[in-house]
Amino acid sequence: MAQIHLAPPAMPAGKRIAVMTSGGDSPGMSGAVRAVVRLTLASGGISYAVYEGYQGLVDGGDMIKEMRWEDVRGWLSAGGTLIGTARCMAFMERAGRLTAANNMIEKGIDALIICGGDGSLTGADKFRAEWPSLMDELVSTGRRKKHEVEHHRHLNIVGLVGSIDNDLSGTDATIGCYSSLERICQSIDCIDATAFSHKRAFVIEVMGRHCGWLALMAGVSCGADFIFCPENPPSDNWQEDMCSIIKKHREMGKRKTIVVVAEGAHDRQLNAISPNMVKDLLSKKDGLALDTRVTTLGHVQRGGSPCAYDRMLATLQGVEAVKAVLDSTPDTPSPVICMVENKIVRKPLVDAIAKTKEVAANIARKDFDAALKGRDAEFEEYLEAFNITTATDKSGMLLAPEKRMRVGIIHVGAPAGGMNAATRAAVAYCLTRGHTPVGLYNGFPGLCRHHDDKPLGSVRILDWLEAETWASRGGSEIGTNRDLPGEDMETTAYCFEKYEIDALFVVGGFEAFTAVSQLRKAREKYDSMKIPMVVLPATISNNVPGTEYSIGSDTCLNALINYCDAIKQSANASRRRVFVVETQGGASGYIATIAGLAIGALAVYTPEEGINLNMIVEDIKFLKDSFAKDKGHSGTGKIILRNEKASKVYTTELIANIIRDEANGRFDARHAIPGHVQQGGIPSPMDRVRAVRFGVKSMQHLEKFAGKSKQEIADDPMSASVIGIRGARVKFSSMEKIEREETDWKDRRPKEEFWMSLIDVVDTLSGRPKECRTP
Ligand code: ATP
Numbered sequence: 069m070a071q072i073h074l075a076p077p078a079m080p081a082g083k084r085i086a087v088m089t090s091g092g093d094s095p096g097m098s099g100a101v102r103a104v105v106r107l108t109l110a111s112g113g114i115s116y117a118v119y120e121g122y123q124g125l126v127d128g129g130d131m132i133k134e135m136r137w138e139d140v141r142g143w144l145s146a147g148g149t150l151i152g153t154a155r156c157m158a159f160m161e162r163a164g165r166l167t168a169a170n171n172m173i174e175k176g177i178d179a180l181i182i183c184g185g186d187g188s189l190t191g192a193d194k195f196r197a198e199w200p201s202l203m204d205e206l207v208s209t210g211r212r213k214k215h216e217v218e219h220h221r222h223l224n225i226v227g228l229v230g231s232i233d234n235d236l237s238g239t240d241a242t243i244g245c246y247s248s249l250e251r252i253c254q255s256i257d258c259i260d261a262t263a264f265s266h267k268r269a270f271v272i273e274v275m276g277r278h279c280g281w282l283a284l285m286a287g288v289s290c291g292a293d294f295i296f297c298p299e300n301p302p303s304d305n306w307q308e309d310m311c312s313i314i315k316k317h318r319e320m321g322k323r324k325t326i327v328v329v330a331e332g333a334h335d336r337q338l339n340a341i342s343p344n345m346v347k348d349l350l351s352k353k354d355g356l357a358l359d360t361r362v363t364t365l366g367h368v369q370r371g372g373s374p375c376a377y378d379r380m381l382a383t384l385q386g387v388e389a390v391k392a393v394l395d396s397t398p399d400t401p402s403p404v405i406c407m408v409e410n411k412i413v414r415k416p417l418v419d420a421i422a423k424t425k426e427v428a429a430n431i432a433r434k435d436f437d438a439a440l441k442g443r444d445a446e447f448e449e450y451l452e453a454f455n456i457t458t459a460t461d462k463s464g465m466l467l468a469p470e471k472r473m474r475v476g477i478i479h480v481g482a483p484a485g486g487m488n489a490a491t492r493a494a495v496a497y498c499l500t501r502g503h504t505p506v507g508l509y510n511g512f513p514g515l516c517r518h519h520d521d522k523p524l525g526s527v528r529i530l531d532w533l534e535a536e537t538w539a540s541r542g543g544s545e546i547g548t549n550r551d552l553p554g555e556d557m558e559t560t561a562y563c564f565e566k567y568e569i570d571a572l573f574v575v576g577g578f579e580a581f582t583a584v585s586q587l588r589k590a591r592e593k594y595d596s597m598k599i600p601m602v603v604l605p606a607t608i609s610n611n612v613p614g615t616e617y618s619i620g621s622d623t624c625l626n627a628l629i630n631y632c633d634a635i636k637q638s639a640n641a642s643r644r645r646v647f648v649v650e651t652q653g654g655a656s657g658y659i660a661t662i663a664g665l666a667i668g669a670l671a672v673y674t675p676e677e678g679i680n681l682n683m684i685v686e687d688i689k690f691l692k693d694s695f696a697k698d699k700g701h702s703g704t705g706k707i708i709l710r711n712e713k714a715s716k717v718y719t720t721e722l723i724a725n726i727i728r729d730e731a732n733g734r735f736d737a738r739h740a741i742p743g744h745v746q747q748g749g750i751p752s753p754m755d756r757v758r759a760v761r762f763g764v765k766s767m768q769h770l771e772k773f774a775g776k777s778k779q780e781i782a783d784d785p786m787s788a789s790v791i792g793i794r795g796a797r798v799k800f801s802s803m804e805k806i807e808r809e810e811t812d813w814k815d816r817r818p819k820e821e822f823w824m825s826l827i828d829v830v831d832t833l834s835g836r837p838k839e840c841r842t843p
Pocket of ligand 1: 157
């Protein structure tokens with residue numbers, strides 16, 4: 069692939085951009101500040117940080133501090149916000165905002181980037197709207213001369229949403245929400261083990277006064293039995309409903325019960341529902357009488373180092389915020405930087421705030437349908453997925469007998485986080501609709517071996533209770549195998565016929581993709597292959613064509629950044645040391661690049677670009693320069709990430725040795741290979757929830773073909789497809805088209821990789837000169 073190097077945007081000389089964090093702290097805020105500071109400097113501007121939120125703006129002086137490149141070193145891994153945050157009453161009043169405006173003029177600040185929740189962004193919008201009148205007032209009251217405000221007639225404001233609640237309409241994710249979810253899920257996973265051991269019920273309260281995102285996602289990813297969210301209150305008869313669902317789960321053999329309650333939960337009349345009310349019901353209800361405990365997670369949900377996704381989100385959104393400042397004219401409405409599926413977009417700040425307030429207003433007037441609609445589409449889909457995976461009353465959901473299918477579920481390729489969660493969701497969906505979920509154990513070789521009547525039972529109907537425990541498990545419970553059906557298509561076709569497989573759900577990476585491609589082509593010869601098939605991409609490498617995201621890749625990134633954080637700490641302590649870390653990823657540099665963004669790597673080496681001697685020579689010059697500038701600073705450990713297939717010649721160890729040799733004792737270099745640690749242990753919440761959502765969607769897609777003739781199925785290009793995220797949408801793509809147009813079969817990756825330009829962002833934010841990537 070051609071090399072791209074985007075220069076940082078050129079900034080009008082001396083443009084002064086200030087960044088601030090405000091409202092409740094959230095993990096990733098410091099990473100956003102780092103990105104804003106560094107891109108501002110790289111673009112030729114002057115960077116300021118406003119300490120302690122709006123209070124710092126009102127107080128002025130040293131609270132508005134000029135930032136240098138080195139000031140934000142190591143900030144990506146910090147929890148909370150290193151420039152402080154506060155709730156500021158003075159800024160709620162015009163007098164406070166007037167003083168804040170005066171302080172900004174004092175420092176010559178042209179633009180303000182604010183990372184905070186809806187309150188902070190409301191304040192920002194008010195400030196922007198009032199700005200011209202504030203300028204007039206500063207002049208009329210004699211605090212400023214006319215010429216002093218002349219260059220500041222227009223205030224540039226950009227919002228970044230930093231909040232653990234994920235409560236801003238218009239964005240799928242706020243900076244910090246996935247880290248918070250991770251903390252919640254880690255806690256519930258721990259509670260799960262003790263609940264199982266003692267057959268107990270636990271009622272867990274999570275944060276979210278007006279927004280049930282954390283409660284919903286925790287419920288989906290941990291396999292909770294019941295959840296309470298403010299925007300989707302339970303029915304008026306919720307006490308009976310909840311108890312009946314939980315009773316049914318117990319009768320089906322479940323040993324534990326988990327109920328998740330958002331702190332703002334209420335019934336349809338807006339009467340608060342507290343964890344203790346739920347506890348009383350579960351422990352006192354006739355026929356249930358569960359040993360029930362309440363756990364309030366509290367502020368642990370806010371803290372800790374951000375997860376990989378939040379570091380990436382904070383970095384990319386910080387970069388986008390600076391670009392938005394530079395693009396802005398007096399006529400452009402102030403933007404807020406949002407994430408829609410996998411796409412960073414700018415939306416008008418006013419609209420996003422208005423929509424967010426509307427959700428709260430709709431809840432207050434008990435219009436819950438409208439409140440739910442005000443959240444993003446994915447909220448409703450997750451809710452549907454949760455309801456399907458916990459449904460006990462199937463009436464109204466069962467399909468007519470002629471539409472019910474035997475759905476084969478198979479894992480292909482290396483294990484990846486979320487494979488089991490996807491399978492659990494598919495099984496639950498099948499049972500709710502009357503389909504039969506057939507587990508094809510140990511991949512295609514398992515299926516074919518079974519045909520020899522081996523007694524291992526590698527073709528088995530999966531039952532609810534068995535799959536129910538898989539929500540948070542890593543690895544592959546039904547076993548996975550790399551071998552392709554093409555190795556014995558005859559037997560594979562025979563087995564499909566013998567076990568009456570009507571539809572196929574394939575979970576796995578590039579091998580899974582290849583397997584379905586082979587099965588699709590084999591339809592010409594075998595009628596039993598004329599069934600609908602879906603691939604759910606699951607691989608740490610994220611190299612499956614047809615999607616920008618594979619489940620398992622987020623788990624891998626988290627494992628990798630934890631590893632790199634530990635290595636970096638060691639490098640920091642020894643001072644003057646660089647680590648060359650080898651990542652997996654096959655012939656795709658995705659993992660290396662995104663991990664590079666998330667840890668602030670000095671450079672990433674990918675198979676797409678390869679490694680040449682010039683690159684190493686220039687990077688050594690860069691390292692020498694960088695270590696020279698570090699004198700007197702802490703946190704000087706550096707990391708270069710090298711994908712395992714970036715070069716046949718320049719191995720990870722060789723690069724570290726060359727660097728050490730060339731450094732002539734000025735600094736040290738080591739290499740490190742995390743290997744299979746990168747597959748991760750327990751899957752990340754993002755992989756789990758997306759696995760559930762995609763699992764359910766895949767089943768719904770397969771179901772569309774129920775009752776169709778074999779020929780109709782074979783003639784429909786969507787009968788063999790891949791589910792994936794593409795830009796701002798989740799969609800199914802026809803295998804035939806992707807195979808033909810989008811697949812680089814030789815290198816086992818998509819022809820176009822959306823993330824390639826992110827290597828430039830890694831470089832810009834590490835200060836790596838463009839010569840390093842000139843062949
Ligand atoms: P969180 O989501 O954690 O609550 P938030 O940004 O919504 O974060 P708030 O406490 O609502 O937190 O707001 C933070 C600060 O933003 C306030 O202390 C105040 O200084 C400013 N602010 C909020 N609302 C307004 C407003 N309507 N007008 C002016 N300033 C405001």
